[in-house]
Amino acid sequence: MSWLPTIIKACYFLAALLFILGLKRMSSPRTARGGIVWAGYGMLLAVLATFFLPDMHNRGLIIAAVLIGVSAAWWTGRRVAMTAMPQMVALYNGMGGGAAAAIGAVELIGYARSSGLLHAVPDTSPLRPEAWAVNGLPPALSPTELALGVLGALIGAVSFSGSMIAFAKLQGWMDKRFVFPGQRAVNLLLLAAAVVVGVLLAIGHASPALIAAFFALALAFGLMMTLPIGGADMPVVISLYNAFTGLAVSFEGFVLGNEAMIIAGMVVGAAGTLLTQLMAKAMNRSIGNVLFGSFGAAGGEAQAIEGAQKPVDAADAAVMMAYAERVVIVPGYGLAVAQAQHKVWEFAQLLIKRGVKVKFAIHPVAGRMPGHMNVLLAEAGVPYDLIADMDDINPEFPATDVALVIGANDVVNPVAKTDPASPIYGMPILDVVNAKQVIVIKRGKGTGFAGIENALFYADNTRMLYGDGQAAVGELVNEVKAIDG
Known part of the structure; x- marks a missing residue:
């Protein structure tokens, strides 16, 4: 069926169009509900089209995972109170970043196997079935694909762990802020170490130890970046990690050659970035302060407030x-x-x-x-x-x-x-x-x-x-x- 790939790409294009139109409608309260429905139809179309990719493997497991995820989302979405909506958004956004990081991990492990750096059973991942080599191993990634895969994995891991901390704070499971002397230096060292290990992976040194160290450092940086952030700044944090998740998905879409992921990720990343800028402006903070600052940190002793609160019936x-x-x-x-x-x-x-x-x-x-x-x-x-x-x-x-x-x-x-x-x-x-x-x-x-x-x-x-x-x-x-x- 030589026409099947063309049909799949057409479905991806239509799904991307629905994503963009849906996001456009979400910009106005009057049409936001319809925009969400349009984007939902686009996602449904993209998922269904993916099942028809040539040589797709493990369809049963994928369907089972989809059913479990949809059931959990349906149940929690109907039961969650409006007061808990922010932490639900943070949780789901983190899951998107985690999924992108997981794709990057699979690709890096596959690269290690195909390069002889990891000796194990052949990879049976369905992520890149159309490009499998005859020996059953996934093909070697190009330098560009490898670099984008590492970058997407880094951003996705940071979004995942950071969003989990945001969820825990909004849920009231942990203190609003956690700071200690030298925290910014520690955060920068973690980021620098993650980048250095990522560069080593990107130039082909994808050993199991480096892969594990890379994800450990990326997850730790996401945690440490979010711990000092006060609750009053959570709108900025949520929009920032939303942008991160979109970028991670887009980068991994380039690695997989999946047009729907590329466009959807770029749209979410762009919208999240714009929203982060608007939120930062509303909080009078620069993007650099959002990324590396300790939100809510006072610059000295606050002025005393005189007078008393006066009740009224x-x-x-x-x-x-x-x-x-x-x-x-x-x-x-x-x-x-x-x-x-x-x-x-x-x-x-x-x-x-x-x-x-x-x-x-x-x-x-x-x-x-x-x-x-x-x-x-x-x-x-x-x-x-x-x-x-x-x-x-x-x-x-x-x-x-x-x-x-x-x-x-x-x-x-x-x-x-x-x-x-x-x-x-x-x-x-x-x-x-x-x-x-x-x-x-x-x-x-x-x-x-x-x-x-x-x-x-x-x-x-x-x-x-x-x-x-x-x-x-x-x-x-x-x-x-x-x-x-």
Whole structure:
């Protein structure tokens, strides 16, 4: 069937087109859901086409693995709470990087076998069946393929181990930051050692000991690079490792000669890189600081915050907003924890019916991953035209009668502009403090994920409505309904 390879390549091309169109649709909240479906169809087409590659081996094992993976993803995807979505994204992204690293490992082991550096049973990997030699051994990789395979394996291993640490931090299984003297030097030494061993592999010294040392160093670097990163910087970390995974998949696609992997990896890598740049800008950090810096490290003793937090009850807060002209609602991770998005939208609708102009303000890194708050509000049915980003909403805060902050902390902290010793100094924030009145719904008096006090909570125009987010908003709903009669 000489026409079969052409059909397979056509399917790969169509799958790549669906990936690109799907990603394009994901750029807008209105079409994001359809974009995910389009990209999903593209992946399904690419997987099905792969089964028809000439001389494909171990189809039964591949099908079993696919069924296990799909079942696990389906089950966890339906059961995971919105609060756990960031760590699920980190976990799945790490699995993609790990898969790319595993492909690189298989190719390096195959190269060692074909070069006589590893004496074992013939490789029966289905990854490169169309190029098998007559003696049953995989063919020697070209210098370019070998170099790309090593580079993809390095990036994929770093993404895998780093994403696992990010998952553990988001899940609350380990401390938010882990630092020690000389940590940057250790990280650079690990990276340098991994690169040196990788170069040796790329020039043909693919011995089993070097292969093992290479992956051990790459995995260790991913761990050490992520350990010092504070929780407030997790959106940057997740987008960075997303870019890493895409690049790793693309490089391994070149090694395998798989067009679908090449294009999909390049698209994910490019999108992840752009997103990382946007997130880094929103955190006021350079990409170099993202890669090698110790996120959240303060530069000195922070300024003392004067004053006291002033409580308010739900009845008074409801009156303030019911008779306001403009109200801006600022959601944060606490909103997701409380599962309060539906109650918040119900409350906003009551205000809108009374003639109050209501908007939702979203910081680029609010929550634990890029777009976290947008997903929550979309789930509750909030119209897209009521959602404003930071740059658009900040000039409107001085004319805002009441800003309602629900679960947000670090992204509204004024010390980002006033205290050079603060870990978040220089980070663009939502200028909530400039509103005429601020109401903050918060469980207690604890600090945010960055572990620092929030000067907004002590401001003269701020009142604290303590309690669970959903319960507190429910009280506001009842109080406004009581006003309406």
